[in-house]
Amino acid sequence: MKIPALMYHDVVERGQADASGFPGGAAAHYKLDVAEFDTHLEALAASGSRFAAVTDTFVAAAGNGLLTFDDGGASAVAVAAALTRRGMIGHFLITTARIGQQGFVSAADVVALHSAGHVVGSHSHTHPAEISRLSMAELEREWQQSVDILSALLGAPVTVASVPGGFYSRQVAQAAAAAGIRYLLTSEPTVRTQVVDGCLILGRYTLWRGMPAQRALDLALGSGVARQHQWLAWNLKKLLKRWARPLYRWVRRTLLERSRPSAGN
Template sequence: MIINLMYHDVFVHDTNESGFQRERDLPYKMNASMFERHVKSISDYCESTHQSKNNVVFTFDDGGKSFHHVIAPILEKYGFKGIFFVTTKYIGTGTFLDEEEIRDLHKRGHIIGSHAHTHKHLYTLTDEQVEDEWKCSTEILSRILEEPIKYASIPNGDSSKRVLANAYKYGIRYIYTSEPITKVSYFNDMQVIGRYVLLSDSSAEYVMSIITSSKKRFLLLCKRAVLKIIKTVLGGNYLKIKNLLFR
């Protein structure tokens, strides 16, 4: 069984070092010392139980500079590689990765994937705009890396048939959602892969409970079902409740 973990930015001194600077992004920004405790705990667990470190996958959304300067060195220290999903509109701007940093991560053995182009809520866009999100992002990343882009994650958890269909159309074959589930589903031959979200105050004990306890994973799946109902009722005002549910 493979467990996929979902992180965003990791900071050393201040949350404004990397990635988006909106208030709603703050719950997803983790201190580097906490993140290293996560990685070390997982590494120690894999080694003590003689499990492959490939059974735990570290994924990162948005494309902040911390991917290159903070996260990758910590992962490499403990024998892991990451999957880094990049919002291509922001490449080379302010607190986001530039093209050389993306190439360097790729050369070091990490996977680079698309996080769409603008990070807008895909359910608010027209069919043509959703298609452009995947077309632009895959073209930009393919140009930078000089190879096809096969990995993607869906911004804001806005999965739907048309989102999956357009990602598939532009070459994506592994797409990551925000669903807390280990079972892989398929859209044509594209794998649709769930992940477990980690927040700024998620402890090492919490992430280990996800990895070691099927009961914990089931509870998170139940919470996700409740969240979907809340989102239907409250629309865009559900974020605070979401972050409370997943602490």
């Protein structure tokens, strides 16, 4: 089974990166401005592809894909409305410890997303910096607490989740499966899937600030070499994470902070 999935985060007004989601330059790198995001949606809508829920039986059919939004930033409400207008379904993965905090969705927002027909899932409870380094007991608490909070709000089971920070491991998947997750989204840029303890593991292609709509379209459809480029870059970073983890994190944080747009840009 091959399923193309795109990973977005927050959508903000230009120069207002901290208005939604996690603050700071590293997080801002993945936040598109409103006009930029709109061009992405227009291109995707015009492609003829269907962007549906991962739980839909036809999602793996040719031309169908997933749109996912990590963190649970306050912009999720406006993003969901933009998707609904175009007949698209979004997957909103919520960091449950942040519900109701400044820049994040409220409990009422979470319910509204679900009521509008979008998929609400977990992005862990606290968004650990490196979730794959947690013990199995800690992993199980992260997923179970998040799932319990969301299920109580929605009055329905929560079966979809995404891994924070891209730090996936088999134990992360096993703990998610134990919490009732049946679809786990990673940050690995691939359309290939696998199953761990009854949980379907899906990769995603990342979109970030300044990425043109054509690139989003190429990643969704598999046209050009966009997927291959992202796969190569991701695997190079994977090696750095494994063998030079502290250095990798410091360099990445420093570069992203320096690239953060100012309020006047």
